[in-house]
Amino acid sequence: MDVFLQQTINGLTLGAIYALIALGYTMVYGIIQLINFAHGEIFAAGGYIGVIALSFLQARGVLERHPILGLFLAFFLAMFYCAFLAVALERVAYKPLRGASRLALLLSALGMSIFFSNGMMLCQGVYDKAYPHFFTSGGFNIGGAIITNMQVFIMVGSVILMVTLNIFVNRTRLGKAMRATAQDRTMSAILGINADKTIVTTFVIGASLAAAAGVMVGLYYGSVRFDMGFIPGIKAFAAAVLGGIGNLTGAMIGGMMIGMVEIFAAGYLASEYKDVFAFIILILVLYFRPTGIMGVQVDDTRV
Amino acid sequence: MMKKPLKFIVFLIWAFILLFPMLAVNEGQFVWDRLLKVMGVLAFGGILVMAYNAAMKGRSLKSAMFKGGLPFKVPKKVMIWTGIVIVLILPWVTDNYAKDVAINVLIYIALGLGLNIVVGLAGLLDLGYIAFYAVGAYTYALLNTQYGIPFWVALPMGCLISALAGTVIGYPTLKMRGDYLAIVTLGFGEIIRIVLNNWDKVTQGPNGVLGIKAPSIYYPAIGDGGFQFAQLYMKNLTWLYYLILVLALITMAAVNRLNYSRIGRAWMAVREDETAAELTGIHTTRMKLFAYILGAIFAGVAGAFFAAKVRYVNPSSFVFLESALVLCIVVLGGMGSIPGIVLGAAAIIVLPEMFRGLELYRMAAFGGAMTFMMVFRPEGLIPAKHKRPETDVGDVPLEEGRGRAES
Amino acid sequence: MLRVEDIHTYYDHIHALKGISLQIKEKEIVCLIGSNGAGKSTTLMTINGVIHPSHGKITFLNMDISQVPADKVAGRGISQVPEGRRILPRLSVADNLEMGAFLRKDKKGIKKTLAEVFDLFPALAMRKKQQGGTLSGGEQQMLAIGRALMAQPKLLLLDEPSLGLAPIIVDKIFEIIAHINQTGTTIFLVEQNANLALNISKRAYVMETGLITLQGPAKELAQNEDVRKAYLG
Numbered sequence: 001m002d003v004f005l006q007q008t009i010n011g012l013t014l015g016a017i018y019a020l021i022a023l024g025y026t027m028v029y030g031i032i033q034l035i036n037f038a039h040g041e042i043f044a045a046g047g048y049i050g051v052i053a054l055s056f057l058q059a060r061g062v063l064e065r066h067p068i069l070g071l072f073l074a075f076f077l078a079m080f081y082c083a084f085l086a087v088a089l090e091r092v093a094y095k096p097l098r099g100a101s102r103l104a105l106l107l108s109a110l111g112m113s114i115f116f117s118n119g120m121m122l123c124q125g126v127y128d129k130a131y132p133h134f135f136t137s138g139g140f141n142i143g144g145a146i147i148t149n150m151q152v153f154i155m156v157g158s159v160i161l162m163v164t165l166n167i168f169v170n171r172t173r174l175g176k177a178m179r180a181t182a183q184d185r186t187m188s189a190i191l192g193i194n195a196d197k198t199i200v201t202t203f204v205i206g207a208s209l210a211a212a213a214g215v216m217v218g219l220y221y222g223s224v225r226f227d228m229g230f231i232p233g234i235k236a237f238a239a240a241v242l243g244g245i246g247n248l249t250g251a252m253i254g255g256m257m258i259g260m261v262e263i264f265a266a267g268y269l270a271s272e273y274k275d276v277f278a279f280i281i282l283i284l285v286l287y288f289r290p291t292g293i294m295g296v297q298v299d300d301t302r303v
Numbered sequence: 304m305m306k307k308p309l310k311f312i313v314f315l316i317w318a319f320i321l322l323f324p325m326l327a328v329n330e331g332q333f334v335w336d337r338l339l340k341v342m343g344v345l346a347f348g349g350i351l352v353m354a355y356n357a358a359m360k361g362r363s364l365k366s367a368m369f370k371g372g373l374p375f376k377v378p379k380k381v382m383i384w385t386g387i388v389i390v391l392i393l394p395w396v397t398d399n400y401a402k403d404v405a406i407n408v409l410i411y412i413a414l415g416l417g418l419n420i421v422v423g424l425a426g427l428l429d430l431g432y433i434a435f436y437a438v439g440a441y442t443y444a445l446l447n448t449q450y451g452i453p454f455w456v457a458l459p460m461g462c463l464i465s466a467l468a469g470t471v472i473g474y475p476t477l478k479m480r481g482d483y484l485a486i487v488t489l490g491f492g493e494i495i496r497i498v499l500n501n502w503d504k505v506t507q508g509p510n511g512v513l514g515i516k517a518p519s520i521y522y523p524a525i526g527d528g529g530f531q532f533a534q535l536y537m538k539n540l541t542w543l544y545y546l547i548l549v550l551a552l553i554t555m556a557a558v559n560r561l562n563y564s565r566i567g568r569a570w571m572a573v574r575e576d577e578t579a580a581e582l583t584g585i586h587t588t589r590m591k592l593f594a595y596i597l598g599a600i601f602a603g604v605a606g607a608f609f610a611a612k613v614r615y616v617n618p619s620s621f622v623f624l625e626s627a628l629v630l631c632i633v634v635l636g637g638m639g640s641i642p643g644i645v646l647g648a649a650a651i652i653v654l655p656e657m658f659r660g661l662e663l664y665r666m667a668a669f670g671g672a673m674t675f676m677m678v679f680r681p682e683g684l685i686p687a688k689h690k691r692p693e694t695d696v697g698d699v700p701l702e703e704g705r706g707r708a709e710s
Numbered sequence: 711m712l713r714v715e716d717i718h719t720y721y722d723h724i725h726a727l728k729g730i731s732l733q734i735k736e737k738e739i740v741c742l743i744g745s746n747g748a749g750k751s752t753t754l755m756t757i758n759g760v761i762h763p764s765h766g767k768i769t770f771l772n773m774d775i776s777q778v779p780a781d782k783v784a785g786r787g788i789s790q791v792p793e794g795r796r797i798l799p800r801l802s803v804a805d806n807l808e809m810g811a812f813l814r815k816d817k818k819g820i821k822k823t824l825a826e827v828f829d830l831f832p833a834l835a836m837r838k839k840q841q842g843g844t845l846s847g848g849e850q851q852m853l854a855i856g857r858a859l860m861a862q863p864k865l866l867l868l869d870e871p872s873l874g875l876a877p878i879i880v881d882k883i884f885e886i887i888a889h890i891n892q893t894g895t896t897i898f899l900v901e902q903n904a905n906l907a908l909n910i911s912k913r914a915y916v917m918e919t920g921l922i923t924l925q926g927p928a929k930e931l932a933q934n935e936d937v938r939k940a941y942l943g
Contacts, residue, residue, distance in 0.1 A: 035482045052328050059331025081324060088317055096678045102481040106428055107634055108677040114627060114670030122667060123325035173812065180798050180809050186760055187796040192784035192813040192861070230623070234493070237486060272501040279490035286483050287475045 002144025007267050008260070013151045013220070015259025016158035020213035021236035022243070022251040023165065024206025030182040030246030031202050032098070037109035038089055040233020041116035042082050042207050046214025047224035048124060049078040051131050058132045078215050079208040086207030087200055121226040128223040154216045161212055162252055165205065169248060178202055182246060231275055238282035244292030253293060311349050318345055393544065402540040404656055406612065409547040410605055411648040415632040416554045416641070417601030422630065423638035424567060425594035426574025427477070428485035430626055431492025435599040437499060437621035438468045439606025444512040444616045454517070454611050458604065465603025466596050473595035477588060492626055500618040511617025515610050543612050550608060554601055555641055570594055624666065631669050635676055711736045711896055712757070712865060717766035719756045726752040727763070728920040734865065734898050739891045741899040741907040741928065743941055744917035750900040751793050754867050758790050759783035771864070785813050787864035791871060795854040799843030803834055806842050806853055810860030820860070827856040830886060848879035855886065865896045872903045884910055904941035908932045
């Protein structure tokens, strides 16, 4: 029983991370019908900025004196940086292609994904970059399973982020404008909503969440790598599709499910093949129920 | 007039902001040399471009590069015949290194042509193409090492298995919409790689399969005792070069015929507008599957050859990056254009060899180039010339969405 | 208030508007009638900036808005109730209305306008939290009009408000349109149902395949022989 509980805890932690990344995919697809291939790399960049910030603070002795502050600073810097990165990405690779064929957009996104991951390799090297071993220890016992402090932090942190997103999207003017643009871009323009600004906002929010996920992964697994965005990126996209592309709640649920499936399948079935399960789910969902669990939410006026 | 320099300065500021944390922070210190180097290169490059534009007064670099053709005029026939001669005599005038490079180029040409059928002709976004290459390679590898089957017998078997793989993967996925198809094919490609890496019993896992025999031919020889057949293993690079050359030429011929055939036109119709194609009586699902399977077969053949040449296969040759590379070749060279693909394959293999020191920058450059091409010249380096009787001259198959009213 | 001069618009490679000129003065209701495909919707879309004309000029309140994009045109004071209502389906009624007031910054004013809209359309007041896509045709039309009114527009464009609605509801809608005009909003109405349109309008234009063929006071056109034969059944 405690194995089951342990797996659940691990699955929820991983799921929370996937959910954060999946939100970025689903929001961008919802508003401009593009699979942002480079989103995984933004997640990786977040992880890098986190470790760069934390090592800097550690070397300067700041981290010892104010660990919590340092941690939050790392998150903030990562999210801030990735927002910039995402805006640049959109301006350079996606905006000029608005209205072009899907293939062109996809290839542009793919090109940027390759460019970013290799760019990070050139800047930071091919080896893993280790996170400072500051926050990793400690945890407590729940019914025979152990839940570490880090796991609690990740779960609570992602919940806070997701709730904030929810409030933003459902209760604020800008958030509703984003949803409006995703549902009917032309009509939103007629109402005075500037599509460009809304789209940029979407990218910024998605990137911030992915950045946070990147820092969390770095803290949780202890290190980051330039190519760490590739496979989690695909899995997070699978999660977004599973939940219903364009649907925010769907992305959150999908992320959780993919995380749980991965941990359980690795634990009870075959751990070498754990990456395969997310792909299989993706293929099954797209074949049998392409609208996902919660249903698609996209501007379908575009052919 | 003042806009360009202003834009450039904004660009430099952005570059600085984005590069600073990645390049200039090391533990507790700020290290400026790498960042300044990169900023210097960017600034210098940008100034060069702007100076060129100013000097050319109206014929900007962009328009010169992308609307014109080659910078010099050579009669077509001379170019073609020179090319043919070079290709034919290559093994006799170069060393092993060059031959190896040439063989690699030809392999990628074959792959590019195969993917071109899927992506360029039929418009299916396949990001997992390398999986079929792997299937072909491993089929020959295993048939040869486990059962001693020689190359020429294994080749048709490999084709069959590749076709089977194409059917199995293609059937469920081809119903999906464009971008989803891309992700799913990527997923399949990864699944195959992971399986190859982990199914130790059959595929030897990450260790790979060793001891594959090269293709062999029998030739009549006079030996002691009279007339008999001797076996020659084509381990020699020269033999291999001609073999892959023949394979590549067959692929080229096949693609060329397909381009102008009814099937080819059906594929193009599906690519342009699937619903319309369905309405004119084209069995879109069947056609898409056929394109997919055909592409798989070409990749399988190339894969079998690859296994025979290198005589060792392991999963790391078949990573997603390879799929992306082949896609780059097709897209950068010009979708559906055979000379474009040849040029693309040559560029992607030869350029990094020439600039050995810059090898690390290779993939980053290709990624950037792919985006760059999509934004500025989606038709590729050498655009395909399709017959489009109902519209005007020129073919920019990727631009069909532009210029429409915002609606 | 609005002056359209010799507009040519291409839509999907078709020469949809072949030289349209019309005028709308303040506080008027002007209508544009014509059969299906004549180019009426295209005219509205050109005016509010979704499509841009290739020739000609559109002036609104003495400012050239010919090439101004749609979201900026909204900022100048033009609102539209588009063809097919185009309710934001997964936003609630209240949210749809809130989006109508997107460009306004006066919170108190917005609340006041919202109350006025709910007064005008009590059916909407009962369904504040309901998702837009689940409303009936008539309710959606009311929501679309309410949404346009939230912006307190200087010029209200209406594209085929009668389309797809039961006659009783259509009558109610047109009553409301007339009422809106009486409270001071200028209206430009595009309609296939010429009867209703000419009834409430002051002036009218008749459009056929991209050209204005007739214009004048609505009452006169209602009596016009050709108009009667072609459009008034």
